[in-house]
Amino acid sequence: MEIPSAFNSGLQGLQKANATAEQAAADIFASTTYNAEQQTNPANSGEVNTEVTKASNHLDLPDLNQAIVNLKVAEFQAKASIEVIKSADDVLGTLLDVTA
Template sequence: MEIPSAINSGLQGLQSARATADQAAADIVASTTSSNEPQNNSADNIEVNTEINNANSHAELPDLNQAIVNLKVAEFQAKASTEVIKSADDSLGTLIDVTA
């Protein structure tokens, strides 16, 4: 059994979970802020809002439900990766105790 690879696998899992959580958080923000933009009636703001609305109509907004599910998946992935690291650490401690 190779302990460093188990620890590295756990660390890679944590990094992947963080990336997934970051993307899910960005998707949640994008899907909630685009529909709640304040609407001002000045001439400059109407022109800017029209440009923003045109850009938003062409770009597909992320699905809020899927983003929340992805955030929960990232949470469980982080927990599992933490358990992998703990198990590798315990195994390493046991091996050191046996050989000492």
């Protein structure tokens, strides 16, 4: 059985945090872009449309609040992964100092 090194675990954590942050950013962009398009109605010569339509409830848009939370989670995941890599580096340095 192969045991992954701390460096690999930290790197995998950073990659997962990056993927989570990219998805959250895409969800935030999709949500805010759709809302901006719905508020401006070209038929009203640029006036802001404040009506809420039932059709917008049926669309499968990402939740803006959840996307922001996911972005913050990715930030903390990246910070934790960096700490794992730093700790692995320190341990490796200590081992090299002891054996040298």
